[in-house]
Amino acid sequence: MMSTTLHDTLVAMAVEARKASQVLSRWSAEQRSAALTSMAEAMRQESASIIAANAKDLAEGKKTGIEKASLDRLELTRARFDAMCNGLDEIAALPDVVGGVLDTIQRPNGLSIKKVRVPIGVIGIIYESRPNVTADAASLCIKSANAVILRGGSESFHSNRAIVAAMQKGGERAGLPAAAVQLIETTDRSAVRELVQLEGLVDLVIPRGGESLIRAVSEMARVPVIKHYKGVCHTFVDATADLQNAIEICDNAKCQRPGVCNAMETLLVHQDIAPTFLPRMAERFREKGVVLHGDPASVSLVPGMKEATEEDWYTEYLDLILSVRIVPDLSEAIRHINHYGSHHSDAILTKSDANAEMFLDEVDSATVYVNASTRFTDGFEFGMGAEMGISTDKIHARGPMGLAELTTYKYVIHGTGQVRP
């Protein structure tokens, strides 16, 4: 079952990562930022070797016949390469999150308790083929004073190795141990299992990728996992919605970038506004090339609409397809969202403050909106300055994960000889 050698390799990596994390946790914010700047510099110096490594991945990908969309994600164009390097400088320039005092408790017995923000320690990141995730995820971990163990998709193996080598070189010039950023180099698939079972050695695992990857990691893991599952996002057009506003918001939520997790997948319409709103909305969607799957009431209002199946209500299309349902009232809209949704991002469009409040309170999602597009669920749009992903978990981090979500806390207690009576 388990390869002892592989297990030993991963344990050794994690032990070195822990040591590096201890160095990072002693470093000042300035030192960590300087290491990131040095890493960006080293990546620029090594641009030829990184782009050559990427060309090798692309050639192998073409040979093994991976699909065109994957090849596109894999490719490090010059513009993407520059953006990746600039990303490190941008993360270096963000305000520091480590060491902040979250709470202070002064006890009657004189104990002074401070709750202080500290790094998590060693973080494992498991991701698919985009090589820029390597630099992106690693730099977020370094900025937040965590060591990182990366496991990228095998299609981007050479690219990832070249990027990590450059980051390590740049980091070492700034005094950072190479083990602060490590890549699992074996293509043995059981390395993932080994990594996510290193209880006590790895503090957190974040899988970034498709649902099947995340589910596999979550089933094997013994260390905590923060999951970024799909986004089945809803917009509910209430009876009192501003019609023109609603058309623009729904258009944006569905069409502005349909392939991402915060795009709308299901449109719910209050029955009172449906006869005026839905035909106009459907006309706009027709112009944009959106295929509609509707419930019988919607189909009767918009001839030619395809009838939706039960499966449609659960589906994240990531494409110009939209499920549409007419609901009798707000309560049924909320029930639908909590039942079929993925607890990611959901919006109500309404002029009623009472309905807005009820929706915001009762929809059990990471982000809930009134009168805005769900497309704003994003670390940058929230002003976090960076993003590790969008957590669909409720534990530790929910919604956009920025630098603060890559930290934990400890209680620091000053006494003057107190003993417990």
Add this chain to the structure above:
Amino acid sequence: MMSTTLHDTLVAMAVEARKASQVLSRWSAEQRSAALTSMAEAMRQESASIIAANAKDLAEGKKTGIEKASLDRLELTRARFDAMCNGLDEIAALPDVVGGVLDTIQRPNGLSIKKVRVPIGVIGIIYESRPNVTADAASLCIKSANAVILRGGSESFHSNRAIVAAMQKGGERAGLPAAAVQLIETTDRSAVRELVQLEGLVDLVIPRGGESLIRAVSEMARVPVIKHYKGVCHTFVDATADLQNAIEICDNAKCQRPGVCNAMETLLVHQDIAPTFLPRMAERFREKGVVLHGDPASVSLVPGMKEATEEDWYTEYLDLILSVRIVPDLSEAIRHINHYGSHHSDAILTKSDANAEMFLDEVDSATVYVNASTRFTDGFEFGMGAEMGISTDKIHARGPMGLAELTTYKYVIHGTGQVRP
């Protein structure tokens, strides 16, 4: 492998729990407190049946020959019963944590983002034989607006069932669905596996009990788990420690209640103070009946001390036994603690501010102390007013878990028609 019937039963329980959690999340703080008060009242009214059920458990326990310490933990004496009922009233009276605004972000595009504290949803609690945990854990969940599914030890089955029945009766009088507090009634051990794999139906599982229980749960779980592992707590007596203070603090940390997780298990002594401190300290421990396991240097200072094995440094004795080691300096003390400890509670006794700072920064534990006993790591001692346990995890909750740690957050966003450009 899996019993479909058992699986279906647990799914049905979780679905009902979700509905109850939705009711709770709509309730005001006053309504939740009133339900707890009503539960306490019902438990008092049902005292005869609860105590009779406990007597049945005790009789069965004696018959099956469970050990004396377990029988003692199992027994609901009149005093314990009263304390359990009063505990519900005390939790009812605590300040509310749900609905608080944790952060407000005003974006340049006019979006107003609020990060609001909300309940987690459905929490599973798996615990061993003490029946008062049933009322304790359930009331913390209700106070924080979560529904709870309880799985107690089979030895306390009748007690748990009687307590939950009374809580449900009291809750229903206050309008709370019975499914807000449910007990898994089957003694089939695979119920635990089923419970911790209900991804999407159960939001969090907290095992409370011995290491083997926690490890088993963590290995089987697919839902997030917050682990309360053992406490291998250290006190480091630095070269400049106040001698009398150090003796009182170490005595307290070891002897005041040796069977709990925040008691000291290893004493580290700076070599410069060891010749004056250690013999006096050993004399005090001898008076208190503490057996010492020392490294060779300690043994040579305190004749008759048993020699410690490598295993000793990892051991949580929960008894009047203590490992003792003389270290050359602060760095080695920190290294020892981070290597052998359980990241629970560790203290430095020193007059040096610089050494205190270094210890507090570099010891990677949930709670770190200067000049105080580790025995203070406790929700009540921290002023939380209640405690679900002491998390040794770093994710979501670290150290004492109170009501706030039983919540998560959501982002509530008010717009005026914003779309993403």
